[in-house]
Amino acid sequence: MNPLTTELMRDQVAAAVEEAVARTPISDIHTHLYDPAFGKLLLWGIDELLTYHYLVAESFRYIDMPFANFWELPKARQAELIWDALFIKNSPISESCRGVLTTLNLLGVDVRKRDLNSIRKWFTEWDVEDYITRSMELAHVRSICMTNSPFDEMERSVWEKGFPRDSRFTAGLRIDPLLLSWQSTWGQLLHWGYKVSEELTAHTISEVRRFLGDWTERMNPRFVMVSLADDFEFPAQNECAQLIEKAIVPHCREFGIPFALMPGVRRQANPELKLAGDSVGRVDLSAVQNLCAMFSDTKFITTVLSLENQHELCVLARKFRNLHIFGCWWFLNNPSLVDEITRMRVELLGLSFTPQHSDARVLDQLIYKWHHSRQVISRVLVEKYGDLAATGWIPTREEIDRDIQKLFGGAFDDFCALQLR
Numbered sequence: 001m002n003p004l005t006t007e008l009m010r011d012q013v014a015a016a017v018e019e020a021v022a023r024t025p026i027s028d029i030h031t032h033l034y035d036p037a038f039g040k041l042l043l044w045g046i047d048e049l050l051t052y053h054y055l056v057a058e059s060f061r062y063i064d065m066p067f068a069n070f071w072e073l074p075k076a077r078q079a080e081l082i083w084d085a086l087f088i089k090n091s092p093i094s095e096s097c098r099g100v101l102t103t104l105n106l107l108g109v110d111v112r113k114r115d116l117n118s119i120r121k122w123f124t125e126w127d128v129e130d131y132i133t134r135s136m137e138l139a140h141v142r143s144i145c146m147t148n149s150p151f152d153e154m155e156r157s158v159w160e161k162g163f164p165r166d167s168r169f170t171a172g173l174r175i176d177p178l179l180l181s182w183q184s185t186w187g188q189l190l191h192w193g194y195k196v197s198e199e200l201t202a203h204t205i206s207e208v209r210r211f212l213g214d215w216t217e218r219m220n221p222r223f224v225m226v227s228l229a230d231d232f233e234f235p236a237q238n239e240c241a242q243l244i245e246k247a248i249v250p251h252c253r254e255f256g257i258p259f260a261l262m263p264g265v266r267r268q269a270n271p272e273l274k275l276a277g278d279s280v281g282r283v284d285l286s287a288v289q290n291l292c293a294m295f296s297d298t299k300f301i302t303t304v305l306s307l308e309n310q311h312e313l314c315v316l317a318r319k320f321r322n323l324h325i326f327g328c329w330w331f332l333n334n335p336s337l338v339d340e341i342t343r344m345r346v347e348l349l350g351l352s353f354t355p356q357h358s359d360a361r362v363l364d365q366l367i368y369k370w371h372h373s374r375q376v377i378s379r380v381l382v383e384k385y386g387d388l389a390a391t392g393w394i395p396t397r398e399e400i401d402r403d404i405q406k407l408f409g410g411a412f413d414d415f416c417a418l419q420l421r
């Protein structure tokens with residue numbers, strides 16, 4: 001192609017950026033969705049959208065009912081209470097509520113009558129396979145990384161039986177119980193045939209590595225991952241830090257996959273809210289710095305939950321090429337914060353990060369999470385490429401396309417391919 005044909009005039013740059021952000025397919029590197037082979041574990045549909053834990057937490061700002069009574073209700077009844085509190089008695093202007101409506105709107109569901117039962121009826125016409133394809137099309141997502149726990153009984157049995165993989169779904173090996181509650185997990189490993197003891201002896205460590213190796217071979221995960229509390233420390237004498245140092249890091253190095261750390265959860269701030277009861281805490285990021293510095297041949301990927309940690313995390317990524325940062329997670333997945341964080345990351349890291357992951361727990365959420373994120377990312381990039389063009393460096397269409405592909409999964413693929421020798 002004649003390069004002259006793709007040269008843009010300065011006033012065409014914004015439209016080219018908007019267009020590239022809108023049409024570039026996304027590799028979603030962290031979700032809680034499942035390959036359809038996992039059956040009921042893949043959540044979808046209006047009642048699942050309404051009972052998403054983000055909305056449960058918000059609804060209890062209005063619902064005057066003991067928490068325990070709410071949890072005793074069937075899911076459909078919970079969904080009705082949330083619909084009534086967050087959509088009927090109050091206008092649904094929070095990000096999570098707006099998300100349900102963006103999803104329904106893009107699916108073509110008429111919500112003007114505010115009639116939950118007619119919305120439910122619309123969903124009954126779908127089968128799951130078609131619905132996955134439709135949701136991915138509308139979200140413009142090309143691949144979905146799952147969160148896969150060998151410690152989940154339902155999930156475990158599907159892996160053990162084996163199944164033909166749906167190529168759109170990749171795996172992430174989630175090992176929270178191993179690192180966070182060794183006291184209650186080692187007996188489980190023993191039961192599964194790994195000759196571990198409570199004490200982290202050399203033999204126990206080698207058996208933990210055998211466990212990780214077996215599951216890595218079974219799942220072919222893109223990374224090993226853990227979500228950590230806000231008091232995470234490394235190095236430390238506790239079991240979590242010891243297992244990371246002696247088992248997880250050597251395992252990730254051996255298999256050439258990153259270790260994903262997601263610190264900043266303050267677990268069960270309100271246990272009565274169950275899954276919706278976790279909160280946020282600032283992390284001492286020297287733990288991540290120490291990991292990156294001590295194991296420069298191991299790859300780490302990190303997202304942090306606290307807004308106050310974001311700048312420090314960006315600076316860390318400038319210091320360590322074995323650190324890739326990603327996503328605006330959970331309480332940060334709001335347009336004002338995604339805007340601020342993405343802007344800061346572009347300014348400090350250029351294109352060498354992954355601005356967003358969906359964290360979708362319900363399939364349909366892919367639609368709104370990516371629709372909303374694309375809007376914000378587009379706005380930030382239009383401004384940044386505009387500033388670039390003002391210097392006289394006018395990007396071509398190909399350069400813009402290349403850059404957006406990096407932000408939507410390419411930079412992450414490049415990071416995973418690093419050899420770090």
Ligand SMILES: [Zn+2]
Binds near residue numbers: 030031032359
């Ligand atoms: Zn998640």
